[in-house]
Amino acid sequence: MLRQTFADVGTRAAAWVTGQLARFEPLAGNELDGRQLKRFSELAFVCACLTRPAPSAPGSAALLSEAARWQDFVRDRLEEPTYREAVRKTPALAYPLLFPYLQLRATGYRSPYHDATVERLASCGHPLVEELLPYRRFERDLVLWNAGLAAEPAWDDLYEATILARARRLSFLDIGDVYSITHTVFYLSDMGRRRLEDDARTERIASVLDSLVIHSWRLADWDLLCELLLCLRLLSRPTALGEPWCAAAAAFHQDGSLPSDRWARGGDAFAAAYHTTLVGVLLADSVLRVRDAPLWTPVRQ
Amino acid sequence: MDAGPAVASACGWLDSLDLPDERDDALRTIGLQLAAAQRRREPPRLPGVATTTLPSAAELVTMERDELVGSCNRIARSQALESSAPCDAQRWEAVLPALCISYARDADPVAVASLVRVAARLRVEPALLDEAVSFLLEQQTDDGSFGLLADSAQSDGSRLRQSLRITVEVLWALAAVAERVGRSGGSSCPC
Numbered sequence: 192m193l194r195q196t197f198a199d200v201g202t203r204a205a206a207w208v209t210g211q212l213a214r215f216e217p218l219a220g221n222e223l224d225g226r227q228l229k230r231f232s233e234l235a236f237v238c239a240c241l242t243r244p245a246p247s248a249p250g251s252a253a254l255l256s257e258a259a260r261w262q263d264f265v266r267d268r269l270e271e272p273t274y275r276e277a278v279r280k281t282p283a284l285a286y287p288l289l290f291p292y293l294q295l296r297a298t299g300y301r302s303p304y305h306d307a308t309v310e311r312l313a314s315c316g317h318p319l320v321e322e323l324l325p326y327r328r329f330e331r332d333l334v335l336w337n338a339g340l341a342a343e344p345a346w347d348d349l350y351e352a353t354i355l356a357r358a359r360r361l362s363f364l365d366i367g368d369v370y371s372i373t374h375t376v377f378y379l380s381d382m383g384r385r386r387l388e389d390d391a392r393t394e395r396i397a398s399v400l401d402s403l404v405i406h407s408w409r410l411a412d413w414d415l416l417c418e419l420l421l422c423l424r425l426l427s428r429p430t431a432l433g434e435p436w437c438a439a440a441a442a443f444h445q446d447g448s449l450p451s452d453r454w455a456r457g458g459d460a461f462a463a464a465y466h467t468t469l470v471g472v473l474l475a476d477s478v479l480r481v482r483d484a485p486l487w488t489p490v491r492q
Numbered sequence: 493m494d495a496g497p498a499v500a501s502a503c504g505w506l507d508s509l510d511l512p513d514e515r516d517d518a519l520r521t522i523g524l525q526l527a528a529a530q531r532r533r534e535p536p537r538l539p540g541v542a543t544t545t546l547p548s549a550a551e552l553v554t555m556e557r558d559e560l561v562g563s564c565n566r567i568a569r570s571q572a573l574e575s576s577a578p579c580d581a582q583r584w585e586a587v588l589p590a591l592c593i594s595y596a597r598d599a600d601p602v603a604v605a606s607l608v609r610v611a612a613r614l615r616v617e618p619a620l621l622d623e624a625v626s627f628l629l630e631q632q633t634d635d636g637s638f639g640l641l642a643d644s645a646q647s648d649g650s651r652l653r654q655s656l657r658i659t660v661e662v663l664w665a666l667a668a669v670a671e672r673v674g675r676s677g678g679s680s681c682p683c
Contacts, residue, residue, distance in 0.1 A: 250546065281651070294530055310581065360623060360626070361597075361623065362593045362596035362597055362627050364597065365597075376646065402589070402590040402593055403590075404590075405553060405587060405590035405591055405594055406590070406591075406593070406594035406597060407592055408553060409553050409554065411593070431582075431583065431586030431587070432550065432583065432586065432587065434549075434550040434553075488582075489500045
């Protein structure tokens, strides 16, 4: 029942994203714009998550069909001369500018121009290095590995540096810390493509996520709630309660968007909804793809 | 976790108060009784209600804060609980400690204390409440009262009344946990 609900809301959400593709343009005219680049990068990330080969069952045909359109959109923008040259003109921004390309590279796409840019940067001692927070360093190492441009990440070392590994008091966490935690699980599990071998670690992470689910559900924070539920799916772990799943499914609007008030900017409905809607698509995909893992632990009668 | 020194310090603060208002003084007396109950690991004795309906775990999570505190207080003081939903200790053990942490993240000791009392009433394993109890103990000030109110814009009298309320709320929660720790037996829902 709930799986069918997620199939429906996920399909509507993906169609909403397709209808809004013009809002994911990476450049404002010919100018670089950090906010637009972020949206474009997130679209490329979700695109890669949906289309990269996975050990689980294939994703739903409806979602894959929409993702194929997004992939075309991202590829076209990446090959625009203005975008291609922007990477070479501003090496300091090489990683954020190349991030969308690296996502598509992980799906098999190759751009000789962008590959040459990566090679130049590496030969100049600029292998996409930046001073990064631990979970962002995790992201970069994983992205480069998936793109076929670096060795396998040092999973344990990268994990041990994160807040998720180190935090002992959940009441001390702020919202940025919780986003660090969700992203650490995204990368540690390689978006569900890597099984964690340390059962005790998985157990602890699931327990942390389960606790944080209650907070996000209480505050109707759909963005974080969906990210946390997604994390539990990536680990094939059930939640303690079914109600957060129902709340998340019910939060999707009829047009497919899933707004999170935190992202509202000056009444811009797209800005308020695009990120959470993309997360909603990934959540629906995870529900449909991993069929043998229950969403929550049934109540004992 | 030994809450004894914190409780003793709170007793010292309560003893030191000069409270002309009868209701404040009555609240101080209740606080001292709760502290004594905590030391002896006895059930906190407060005016009870006969029967209260236990909300579902989902209802408790999504309740408005003030409604939650009121509901928790009725549950903690009730002689008997009625429940329309199937009662599952495992669900309460998943929800109540997490909900305590959620309100601790909001820096709300009254809500956390209320939830800790409900958790004790529903026989949640005390170890699962360690973080909530730690949070409550961290709300103690140098004079022994509970409530970090230094940034409050209230008048001295209002602030004292608020400290008194928070101190009694916390002592009630600590007494409920101490009694739960002292009682033998596993976790099973009392519905």
